[in-house]
Amino acid sequence: MRATLSATKDILLGVSPWVPNQSEFGLDSLTAQEMTAALAGGVPGAKIEDLRVEIDSRGTTDRARLRLVWNEAGRRAGLPDTAFAKGTSSQLGPRTIVSGFGCHTYESRFFTQIQPALSDLTITPFISRSGIGGRYVIAFEDLARRGEVTLYNADDEASKEHAEAVIDLLAKLHGRFWRSPRFHTDLSWLETYSRRPGYPFMQRFFTWSEQKFMKQDRVVPNPVRRLTKQYVQNQPALVKVWESMPQTLCHGDCHLGNTFSNPDGTAGIYDWQVFHKMNGLRDFAYFMMHSIPTELRRAEEHNLLRRYLDGLAEAGAGSEAPSFAEAFDTYRLLTIDGWIAIVFTLAAGGMQPDDRMEVTAVRAINTLVDLDVEKAIAAAV
Known part of the structure; x- marks a missing residue:
């Protein structure tokens, strides 16, 4: 209350x-x-x-x-x-x-x-x-x-090189704050997904946005329609599942349009409005489904996940970094969180240009179908 x-x-x-x-x-x-x-x-x-x-x-x-x-x-x-x-x-x-x-x-x-x-x-x-x-x-x-910095829009296509640079960035971010003791000291105010301001209204927002989004004029495969409704109906249970996972600091909105490429090819990221404590694979899934062209994602998905896990271990997670098999299952599950962000943004309007979000939606839908996320959600609840 x-x-x-x-x-x-x-x-x-x-x-x-x-x-x-x-x-x-x-x-x-x-x-x-x-x-x-x-x-x-x-x-x-x-x-x-x-x-x-x-x-x-x-x-x-x-x-x-x-x-x-x-x-x-x-x-x-x-x-x-x-x-x-x-x-x-x-x-x-x-x-x-x-x-x-x-x-x-x-x-x-x-x-x-x-x-x-x-x-x-x-x-x-x-x-x-x-x-x-x-x-x-x-x-x-x-x-x-800084020099020749490349800025991106959300509907641009991440190259293999920039995708690798962003994955390296996320591994460093998550490794440095892996189970951070600061979460109990100077960052004790930093909340998990379900305890951030506004969460009491999330269920209503997502129910409304799912209904409005599905009435809009776009092609949405039936499995994606079903898994979206599954998420909305089972959000509290799903949130408990992923908040029980090892936590780090997550950016929360790491699509291509919030990243840039430095002159030396390394990546940077900005727009920190929705960061929170969460499992780092949530950021990984979010970037993969939002920002990488479908064919490139299909070709490099496993390589990028292995790259992330190696970087995560090196940056601070050490032997606690998950195995590839465990991480891949978690990645599949957490794509739903990135998808709901797209549904909400397109339903609400005015937060991002709609034409850019439509490109992102197509990439995300392809990811959800390829990974059979409907099955992952059903298994989790």
Whole structure:
């Protein structure tokens, strides 16, 4: 009951057009003075004389490029003249979802508490703060300053090389936080899937989204229709199954559009709104079904899983890393979680461009059929 009341309050705050201290959050809250303080430490006399916010897109969050005009001292020191920022959504629906599920507070806390341990795998933050009602703002590096960085959209096709780089990244992420003692100390606030903000409403959201999605005009094979309904009807039991597995820190939304390729070919990842404690194969399954072209996935699926398991053991799991057979069964089961995310996004609308999500849906459907996930779900419940 307490969790339901708390989630209801957060949703109502997200719906509200105004909350206390709102001026401290969002893209328009960033000032030249605080950006100077964040970027010019150790450079005497450096100062941002002008800061311009150029809106890039509006969706789950509002995003913008920041143009920074430095004085002579800042220019001589080579301080960055661009940065990026994301903050409070100006759209009612996305802001309500962000607020209800605590996405804004989680992402802000990621950058203040967790990012230093993963600085080689993600972006560098300059400013990060959050309030109530989905209000927050984060300013971070312009990746273009690293050199030839490749950014992706969700409907692009991951090459074999980038797929391998992302799998290496996930192995490092999960290995470093494998059964982490920090989950009982400074990260004790980090919750499992079923204890994150907003979970009391998940069953209703998924029931609604499954019904709406299946009425939309697209080809969905009968096995996928059945397994989707199976998940919705048995979600609590399935969540118990995968939350009983060894836990690590999972990104939670590791599709291709949240990754990038560094000049040296290594991968990076950003957008940490939905990270949580979970078995790492959930991230592996999510990336495989969302982002890899079907024929490449079919050809490289086993090789990529072996690569992940080897990297996981090396990065921290050691002898506790699962066997290939065990991991493959878990991978099959956890694809359903990534599929439900697609169903919900397409049903809700406005969170990602629909045409991109349609490409992702086709890849995911092929994965679900190839792996006979309907059978895996039936065995689990």
